[in-house]
Amino acid sequence: MNYCSNCGSADLMYKIPEDDHFPRFVCPDCDTIHYTNPNMVVGCLIDKDGKIMLARRGIEPRLGFWNLPCGFLENEETVEQGAKREVYEETGATVELGNLHTVYNLPHANQVYLIFKADMVGDKYELTTESTEIRFFAPEEIPWDEIAFSSNAFAIKKYIEHGKADKITHVGSYFKDKIR
């Protein structure tokens, strides 16, 4: 952050505001405090006849790797709405949600994944600009070496381990050295 997005000042200071505990970009000219916080990634683990839907990523990052349909939660939507929207945008499929299946932290990336269990409504799905291939994998067919993100691997493993009837929400994390 180089300029105040409110008043355009170039004199931003990075400091802990009064009554706060964390450093923020603060504008000395208009007094705006610029907060940045982690984002949610929402998506679905879709089970069709005992097989899990994966979509091959048509976009960076991890272009070409297999992914559970998921993406950033948008303003003014619920996590359920976001999870269904992302499935539709990436695969053209309409789904009905089950329980919240996994919550997964990526603190180095300032992201938290929320993955719901889901069932297809109808059989329709199709390739999109975001997905170059869509397949349903039986547990023993999961391409573990080609899974896009650890958040997805965690969700798939928990699903295989605990089964469709399980209603527990599993919480996990991936820690790594900070990239910067």
Next chain:
Amino acid sequence: MNYCSNCGSADLMYKIPEDDHFPRFVCPDCDTIHYTNPNMVVGCLIDKDGKIMLARRGIEPRLGFWNLPCGFLENEETVEQGAKREVYEETGATVELGNLHTVYNLPHANQVYLIFKADMVGDKYELTTESTEIRFFAPEEIPWDEIAFSSNAFAIKKYIEHGKADKITHVGSYFKDKIR
């Protein structure tokens, strides 16, 4: 957003970027796309001898109302770390987390609450700049008319309804007309 926080340009456009589905502030000078997304609020429902800890808010919004200890998740922390930190900042208490208890959407405010069940580690708690009173309430003592946020009321109700042994994560939402 009036100015590009990257280059200081005053010529920001609000439009749907290529390959996107939502309008964003886009800078025509440096091509930065400015994303804004919902925030997470993390906290704890702390059970001590069958009573629930509530803290009377010493800060706006909802100054003077009773609240489960909670606050915004910060960058580079997990939801578990954030939930414990917020308890400590607001009440001076150290807690051990149980399962993720509730996930609650406030889409009009672009917030999602994640509340964990928790137990005190030791008996220490104290007033802070953020809390003017701390009390433990039996289920029949809950001051429903003075609860700060619907997210807290939802969590407390689910807890009373399902009990401490319950391991299910309950997902709920509050919808209202958009404020703007």
